[in-house]
Amino acid sequence: QQQVKQSPQSLIVQKGGIPIINCAYENTAFDYFPWYQQFPGKGPALLIAIRPDVSEKKEGRFTISFNKSAKQFSLHIMDSQPGDSATYFCAASGVGTSGSRLTFGEGTQLTVNP
Amino acid sequence: ETGVTQSPTHLIKTRGQQVTLRCSSQSGHNTVSWYQQALGQGPQFIFQYYREEENGRGNFPPRFSGLQFPNYSSELNVNALELDDSALYLCASSHSGIETQYFGPGTRLLVL
Numbered sequence: 001q002q003q004v005k006q007s008p009q010s011l012i013v014q015k016g017g018i019p020i021i022n023c024a025y026e027n028t029a030f031d032y033f034p035w036y037q038q039f040p041g042k043g044p045a046l047l048i049a050i051r052p053d054v055s056e057k058k059e060g061r062f063t064i065s066f067n068k069s070a071k072q073f074s075l076h077i078m079d080s081q082p083g084d085s086a087t088y089f090c091a092a093s094g095v096g097t098s099g100s101r102l103t104f105g106e107g108t109q110l111t112v113n114p
Numbered sequence: 115e116t117g118v119t120q121s122p123t124h125l126i127k128t129r130g131q132q133v134t135l136r137c138s139s140q141s142g143h144n145t146v147s148w149y150q151q152a153l154g155q156g157p158q159f160i161f162q163y164y165r166e167e168e169n170g171r172g173n174f175p176p177r178f179s180g181l182q183f184p185n186y187s188s189e190l191n192v193n194a195l196e197l198d199d200s201a202l203y204l205c206a207s208s209h210s211g212i213e214t215q216y217f218g219p220g221t222r223l224l225v226l
Contacts, residue, residue: 034215036217042219043118043217043218043219100208102149102157106155106156107156
């Protein structure tokens, strides 16, 4: 049973655009929601993370929006650049989910055209 | 501060063989988690080690086993390899009580 659903599967934007990636979760025990960026042949790198007690968090060009009642969260990339082309994963973990395991979404392949 | 390192980077095995993958955690981290990432999919949690004991396990059969050593490094062992075990195996380290996990570069395993 997939507990974190991510969309879209792929996304193409022009340089300077604002790609938005969405995730929805089912397990109400989740209380930590990170986003990871992964380049081909590399491990995931932590971008930004949020807890459900805040509705928005910004770090540089990356913003997470969180809707606790809808059990949804999203990543916005401001002023996107070709170097942002990568696969993005949302994830979730929480107390009681067995050793703070991360449950990942299926990933979004982002392409930013020059 | 050194990051998470994994070895080897690539490995080719045949079906039925056994494999051992290694991970050194980031400095100051005492918890290691292992994930399997099939091509085009998100990482799937295998298990986590804390204080040299398994601390949570995902939906993986017993032929996937692990160890953690006193210096917090860890091994993932897979017995009786199957074709479907071909994947990128990721190690992530963290500090107990802190959810943030930092991933290594992974080991690419190909089972023929």
